[in-house]
Amino acid sequence: MRKVVLPGGREAWLLGLAALLVVAAVALFSFSRATTLTLAVAPNGGTEPALLRAYADELARRKLGIRLQILSFDGVRESAEALRSGKADLAVIRPDVAMPGNGLSLAVLRELAAFVAAPAASGIGAIPDLAGRRLGILASRTADRTLVGDLAAHYGLEPLTEVPEADVPKTAVALVPVAEADVTAALGEGRIDALVLVTTPTSPAARRLIGHVRQASADGAVTLVGVPDAAAVLARRPRLQPVTVPAALFGGNPRLPAEDVATIGSSYRLVARADLSRSLAAEVTQHLFEMRAALAETVPAAEDVTHPSYEDTADATSARLPIHPGAIDYYEREQETFIERYESWIYLVAILAGGVGSTVAWLRQRLGRIRRERIAVATERLLALRSEARRETDRERLEVMAGEVDDLAASIARHALNRPTEPRMLGAATVAIEAARSTVRRALTEPGGASG
Template identity: 80%
Template sequence: MRKLALPGGREVWLLGLAALLVLAAVAAFYATRATTLTVATAPHGGTEPALLRAYADELARRKSAIRLKVLTFDGVRESAEALKAGRADLAVVRPDVSMPGNGLTLAVLRNLAAFVVAPGATNIRSFPDLAGKRLGMLASRTADRALVGNLVAHHNLELRTDPPAEAVPGTAVLLVPVQEAEINAALGDGRIDGMVLVTTPTSPASRRVVDLIRAASVDHEVSLFGVADTAAVLARWPRLQPVTVPAALFGGNPRLPTEDVATVGTSYRLMARADLARSVAAEATQHLFEMRAALAESVPAAEDVASPDYEDTADATSARIPIHPGAIDYYEREQETFIERYESWIYLVAILGGGLGSTLAWLRQRIGRKRRERIEVATARLLELRSEARRETDRERLEALASEVDDLAGSIARHALNRPTEPRTLGAANVAIEAARSTIRRAQAGSGFLIS
């Protein structure tokens, strides 16, 4: 007696559903997981590291999709090198010190202006008037000294840092490091004739220095000037930038300065690798500006964060200090939508899902055909049993035929309960079962016995 097993497809469908769920979970994980960026900050102990640490903390507190890992370096040359070498995704960069070839600007963290402040009685009104003078300088960083040295050299003067035995030569300017608390005394005893500042003009430190010089001046008059030939200076040192000190910034009565002062300066910039994804760069820039007010509560310098100046996209990407396309997307409100950002993933899921769906449909069709073939085989066997029963007179053989008919009928019944079956195929099988049983009963009756 032969038994025919009818295959099932439930396992195949469960396997396909599980595969789809795993694929969807993987896609969701990659689409929603936080992106951690390494940021190199400098100078050590400066404003920028404090600002970016506060930014990293705020991103974590708000559970943002962007997170920062902060690395602190002693100077901006080292932080720029970290970006250039690929050890950081973002970095604090001062372009006049070191400009990494793979760095593109996200935001200006702080603009610096170079300008001179002196008591009015000194008659120092411009850089040429500094010949033979002594200039005080706060926190004399190497980069700031280099910038001042370039400005002095542009006016055919030599910047000296070693005090001469006698008076300062008429072809030189002596740079004297002083502390803020020493300014008044240094002006009084002739150690300095004025102060040169490389700083943010709106900073509290700038206002304090100007007030100290005003207080030390006999008539309370102050001279404040910058670089007159800004275009020429920028042509020689293109990584500097034009800066304007607004009129009356340090007082309105009398006005100081009396009018806008044009000068040159530099900036601390947050830069990103050129190959950083546009969407990630745009999001990092957006969060920085959105959180600026919150950051200013702990780091007041956050108020100085600004967008880089540019006229149009072509100007932004072709400038000497170019801007990252992702930052431009934020500034021009053209950030990628969810569909655009995850377009590749969506296409991949669609392609794989479509392929998996087609495979499952093929398997379903194939298994359905196999099921149909098995039922057809069973039906054909039932018809063979009917033909054999017509010719059979042996009692044991008729019992065996009846038992095989019952087995086939049971297999077909189980299949009909557990699997979808075409009505036509199932109807034919039922007719064959009844015909086979009827023929066997008649054969048994003709032989003088009948098994009910």
């Protein structure tokens, strides 16, 4: 006995639902997972690495969408190279030391000013007065030597890194490494005549160093010497910047300095790869400034973080030290919306959903055709059973036919209850059931028609 099974459309709906759930899960995972960026920091033991490690910890603590993986380097030249070579997404750099061609600024972590502090009795009142003198420079600041050497050369002085035992030539200035704790003694013993600082003037470190020079001065008077020809120096070294040390910054009685001191300086900057997405660059910049107060509780240098100066967007992107468009979006409050940021993903999900919908529609159509074919097969079988029953005389065979008619009728009934069925096809099946059933019954009851 053949049994015809009428399939339902539940499989199609489950397949379509599973596909949609997979697409939604992939999209949700992509939208919600944190993005990890590699950050190259330098110099080892410096202020900037401490600040950015605290920043990375705060991002993780707040469970924000950005995570930072820290790579430490001895100097800013190496951190700049890490960005240039693609080993890092972000880096701490100092433009006057090394500026990677693919780096765009996000924020100024610390601005530096170059100036000389000397006991007033030394007679040093300008850079040319350093001729034949010994100029102390902090031993740990290797990045400062090139800057100081270039400033000396601008005024016709040869910077000597090898300190002569005899007098320094009148055409040169000797750069003498000195530790911060040894500044007062070195000045008092004549090992150095003045101290050059390349630092943030408002920092506690700058105040300490000026205090050491003051202690070495017989009358406590200190002279601060800047670079009055800043425009000329900047024309030759455009990655530097003009800086002003405000009057009375290091004391108001007596005022130190007595007047504003114009000089030049550099900066430590947080830069990003030029091809880093605008939304990620804006997010990194935004979180850094929003967390500045919290970070300052553990790393006071966070107070020095500021934005690169620019007049308008064109100026920001065409400057000698251009700013990342994502950082500009944050500074000008034009950050991408959710739709703009995930536009590609939204289109992809829409396309996939459309494809899944088309597939489900095709499956429904195909399964519907199969269902119709099965009902048609069942109807044809019922009509065939009717014809066979009219010629059949074996009672046992007629009873088998009666059972098959009942099975076919039950299968069609189950389908009618569970699935929409075309009235025309259901009507034909009903007529076929009745015809087959009555024919088999008549064959069983007619005399001589059911011999056994």
